[in-house]
Amino acid sequence: MRRQIQEEEEEVRRVARPQEIHRDQVRRLLDEGAQLVEVLPAKEYEEDHLPGAINLPLRRLETEARQILDPGRPVIVYCWDSA
């Protein structure tokens, strides 16, 4: 029983852990209903953003993510580059 609980907790942590994905996977996940978030400042978002992305600048991410994002759908977060 205890072992089962530990395995379930490990599975939840694994699913919740961020993973880096390729742009082809982005397109596939978007087709499946994923949410897309750009964390750059508003001005950069207004100039260019991926289709359908919402803007949640990094400083506001922790405070506003829970109110804005649907916890039942995958979330893809991106910045300017992977560095």
Added chain:
Amino acid sequence: MEGKLDWLAAGLPTEGTNSERPRAGDVARKDVPTCFLNERLGDVRGWVRAGGWNACVVLNEERVVLGLLRAKELDADPDLRIEEAMRPGPSTFRPFVAIEEMAQLMIDHDVESSPITTSDGRLVGLLTVQDAARVALELQKAGDSSGQKEERT
């Protein structure tokens, strides 16, 4: 995800104020002739010029740009292989560069034409200085005339 830069460099569509203005990838000619390394220059020159072009981009099987043939290279010995005649490793630009910036750069550096490629080197199209300058000038005129309308109102 690798980031917005990777998405832009792949020539994928975006939303926003920049996406409303023409960029290098939008103006580049997608129908540019292409050829492979092992072809004969004389054969390639024949159909390139018959199509009204004076340039040809050299690709591999995955459409990665390997070289460029401009007028000078096309006029070389027709029995040369493309690999021997071409200008290898030409300067390339990403599709998201603003067309005004491209026009200025090409004029300043006397660049007749330039392949526009994705971040992994695959050909999007060929941008000529004439096309870049024409579109940049149209944008400037459109900007000037809308500025004059605002002044009148």
